[in-house]
Amino acid sequence: MAGGRVYGASNMNMLFQNQPIPCSAQALEALLASGSSSSAIHATRTMVNFEDPRVKVPERTFFQPLEQEETGDDGDDGFHQPEKKRRLTADQVQFLERNFEVENKLEPERKVQLAKDLGLQPRQVAIWFQNRRARWKTKQLEKDYESLKTSYNSLKADHENLLKEKEKLKAEVNVLTEKLLAKDKTRENSSESSELATKKPDSGSDDETPVENTDDDGGGGAGVKHQAVAMVVCKQEDLSSGDSVVFDSDSPHYTDGGHSSLLDPADHSDLSHAEEEEADHVSRTLLSFTAPHHFPKLEEGACAAVPPPNSCNYAYPVEDQAFWFWQY
DNA sequence: ACGGTCAACAAGATCT
């Protein structure tokens, strides 16, 4: 049980118990030169080298406290001499701090040596180190907490930006889907009417390719709509070569090969279930309107290694960019 | 008076 100790020493006694006892003319001179009572302890500098914690000092130092004479060893004899709790002097703390910086653990020999150097009981030195480690740990925890907090805030901001970007892209996909559906309907209507009007037998043989020949130039007919789509129809092998972001991110759904390792289940290990579902939903949405048609291939420039300016990848290290790129 | 800091301690865990 801590506490419960009775401190009976006088204030005067308390003031001097931890202060060094000058035991040489040199030290006494230094003590006298130091002036005020509070700074009298600085006389100890004459004997203890505070610049280097590893420097050995003479066997007997000026830190020899009164209590040692008064109470002897701090053994657990159960008869503790009533003593006032007193603080270590600034020099003692400074010396201990320097030693703590060198090594925050205390080997027995070092403890004894330090106690000797400082004129303290070895137990006092041990307790000081224990408390110092506890303080250090508290500080460290505070630092870690702050660091994690800023990191969390940064990631949260990124996440929010990416969500916004995702919503924007989804809206874009919807617009494009509607445009494609509208285009299909007008094409069907026109082919039906022309069939009935002209009854040309081979006009339907190019059913799958009119887009290639009529839409690519974007100049005639429903060109405005098709320009908005901004796609270049290409052959199947071109699609599988996959520079297109849109294509690759959904290729497992579109191709039966599922060759894109980027979308292997293992690569989704970092995604939450909800995110996976969301990604699936987007993929299905794309698939629902792209499957009946030739898959659009983006221009080469559209898939440059440089991410779009609003991609919010700035918070990730370079090696993680592939991850952010595919996650959303 | 009050709250913060610090030396000192206790109890339990861990190490050697």
Next chain:
DNA sequence: AGATCTTGTTGACCGT
């Protein structure tokens, strides 16, 4: 088993 560590607590001291 004993030393040392971690964690939590107590009471003295000190600044406001």
